[in-house]
Amino acid sequence: MGISLILAKILGAFFTIIGVSVILRRNELEKIVEEFTKSRMLSFIMGEFILIAGLFILALHNVWEYNWRTIITVIGWLTAIKGATYLMLPQKDFKKVIEVFNKKNLYSLWGVLIIALGIYLLIKGFQA
Secondary structure, three states: OOOHHHHHHHHHHHHHHHHHHHHOOOOHHHHHHHHHHOHHHHHHHHHHHHHHHHHHHHOOOOOOOOOOHHHHHHHHHHHHHHHHHHHHHHHHHHHHHHHHOOOHHHHHHHHHHHHHHHHHHHHHHHHH
């Protein structure tokens, strides 16, 4: 269970920080994401980093149990799928997918959900 605790601490801190930044910068994020979708090179490079992060999580932690540890595995799979999607989608389809989620009024909700996930993982990671 050691790797689960380490990943819970890392991912918990990451999600908590990202969630807070989403809430604090929600007024800027719509434009930032819009600019991101215009650069195919940037989205391709980000896809590579996101894919490798997801694959690392899966290589270290592909646990399917009926407990909190499965959340880490699901995060790994979703991360790998997101990275692969960034790499494989044509630019116009990539933009359409991103536009679905890039709504200013959703950023506060996304931020709160991400913070909640982060805090949950931090609690699990530091419980032991």
